[in-house]
Amino acid sequence: MNAGATPDTNAEACAPVAAAPGLLSDGRLWLALLVAALALAPAVASSFAVSLLNDIGIGALVALGLVLLTGIGGATSFGQAAFVGIAAYATAWLSTTQGLSPWLGLLFALLLTGLSALAIGMLTLRLGGHFLPLSTIAWGLSIPMLFGNVDALGRHTGLSNIPALRIGSQSLAEPGAIYYLIWALVGLAFLFSRNLLASRPGRAIRSLRGGATLLASVGADAYKVRLALFVTAALFAGVAGWLYAHMNRFVSPSPFDLRASIEYLLMAVAGGLGQLAGALVGSALVLLLKNGLQDVLPLLTQNAGQLEAVAFAAIFILLLHFARGGVMGFVRRWTGSRPRPQASAPAIAVEPLAHRELPPRGSPVLSVMGAVKRFGGLVAVNDVSFDVAAGEIVGLIGPNGAGKSTMFNLLTCTLPMSAGQVRFLGRDIAGLPQREVARLGLARTFQHVKLRPRMSLLDNVALGAHSRTGAGVIRAGLRLDRHEERQTLQEAQRQLDRIGLGDRAHELAGSLPLGTQRILEIARALAADPVLLVLDEPAAGLRRKEKMALGELLRKLREEGVTILIVEHDMDFVMRLVDRLVVMNFGSKLVEGAPAAVRADERVQAAYLGSVA
């Protein structure tokens, strides 16, 4: 968790200020003013200004996709303009050469953009690290080159005479007429994005930067989450491309090339990748700046055209030097506005999420049989076997380097096993992906806490319920998931109450001390309604009082029928808590038995203290 390294981040915080109290709180007032100004603009502004606003709206649509994809989801795209191009060419081709209605063009454009994004995403989104952004350069470059080399698309001259949009008998050929359509779509896209972020898929998207293991631990597939996000962002670009084609009535390859893609990315960065509003601000900033440069530079020099690119690039570099958070980052720091703790919305009680049937007390839950893990020549876990029965707390202890953590990774299927078997609820889980195991009811916490520092406690815990719910991007974006969402939040609140953090539900997880963060991870694991809870050193970094509270909580959970396997260093804590102990040393099982017997065992004492001989 690198929360400490970059504390000043806000990737996830942008999401739901949804339930902001008071109708005309700051945000809403600004929004109302913005909408009013935009609605009145065509009446007062020159037609040039309206055209500029149209461009800004189209740019904002693309940049919004990038804020979601790059800013929040952490996957950089240097090829977004290619998607704009695919949509623009699709509708242009359909409405010129085929003579069909531009509205059919919209469907066709979105279909083609979505399918292209799906194909490209499936090919590239598994790439790790910086390979993903690099691959986007490849297709961001190739696709526009393709436009310029296909006869049916008019090669480098492009397609012209694209029909204007019509709604009924009303033609939208004039900038002032298409203006309302563009901005209505921009508004809808923002609304969709905001809804999306404050939902089940949104929580997963906001957790993408936390790594694939975090998502797998709650039963989510990071690749699929990223793919859905990628297609969503591409569809926003597709809508923009459709509007572009019918606004300009002409398409050619150059507005969709790599340079244009970078300009869209620049919009998102300049506005602020952390917030949805950054897309709008960035688009306005970049286009106004370009426009301003075109006006000002000719007064200063004869080489205006050439200097424009230079000045533009220089400004961009300076921006990244001095304000990496973009304009919205500035605004946030300036106003000191933090995502306010929301006065919790009046909770309408809904029926709780479906609960899993827990196995009867004493029946086998987990059995590890002959587990072996080799790293090259090193045998980290050597033929270890033990069982965990329903309703008991088993401790896995051992001195440093005993192989506890490796064992932990084996039975949560984070690491593949070299040999042996792990049976969970009667099913062999060795070799299953971690997320499948999580879905079966094995919930875990992390030794190095993996929380989303800029998400609220409530959202962090609600992420745990991912596998118990099912809303997808579309349902979430259209707010059709409200019932399930209420259930999820109610469940998350219940788990927070259970661990005693219920009154801090709307604080940011990053503001908690480490010990409390560990407890919060337990709440997240509990939100998955687990059969078996596997805890990796939960007492590390906790004060005495906190440890006692944690012990109390775990005992209470045992009473409720939850089975717990705990990997721990703190002997005192473990001895008082567990029913049974498994001691590991040098990768092998040393002893297994009741705490008192283990404490008395000479081999254990030798392992911990060194042998007398």
Add this chain to the structure above:
Amino acid sequence: MTWDVALILGIDGLANGAVYLLAGLGLVLIFSVTRVVFVPFGDIAAFAALTMAAFETGRMPPTIGLVAVLAVVAAATEVASLLRRGEGAGIPKAIAAWGLLPLLPCALAWAVSRLALPAPVTIAATVLLVLPIAPLLARIVFQPIADASVLVLLIVSLALHFLLSGLGLLFFGPEGSRTQPLASGSLGLGDGFSVSGQVMLMVASAFVLSGLFFLVFERTVTGKALRATAVNRVGARLVGIRPARTALLAYGSASLLAGLIGVLIAPVTTMYYDSGFIIGLKAFVAAIIGGLVSYPLTAIGAIAVGLVESFASFWSGAMKDVIVFSLLIPVLMLRSFMSVHSEEEEDEVDQ
């Protein structure tokens, strides 16, 4: 396709590959030491080619103005950062190192352009003149944000490319130029085939230079310091290596390579102010085949890219770039399947 055609295409591809090899080495060098994907590499190579052309036509190369401007900005940046840290005593040294030192090759180039001197001298003057460009850019643009994420560095690098290509248009104008071949003559291969001297020179230089590279990296303390920085910046710092200085060295070497590429390619291709980008991007494909870290794999990748390009241009001249860049996707997929990446958490977005 007959064997003759294949042979011609193969030789052509090898010549292209030689250029991509040199460029790829530069890109890998900079990336591994500084984590910067140095997109403007190709622009520097193009500037070198245009400088060479200017010398040949007896004009004063506009590059002098470019380097001088960069030197002034770099010196100002350095002085400002010294002042901020309250180390005013270092100012004269900073001005000498950043402001005056880069002007020496400018003076040399000015002298060379006045006196018509033989080719080896102009080549040396060209390479020396572009040598300060990458280090100066690095000081101005990358050093202040050396700790930023790879992504931010990549975005800045792309912006820097656009800045340089704008400056290129401003300084060199839109006309393309081509220079006299450096090596005349040709080697007959029987059956009427021949390989031109220039192509042989390109391939030979690529191999000699990459051999030198290998020796420097494996056998010298400086090379080892560069490798150490590449592996772990903090660790390198702990054993007394200064990352900023090694980075400078990496940029300097890359600039040198770019200069040589420019000189080698100028006689075989008409170069424009923005021709470098595509060369850089193709070298980039090669570098990615090497995972941006492995020199031998980069060399293989470079040859492969050169060959693919040359054969693709035979089938469809217009589509050759599409084919080369699309090649990147299967390569990346292969790489990502082969590499077992450990759990990675991404940097949080800057706020």
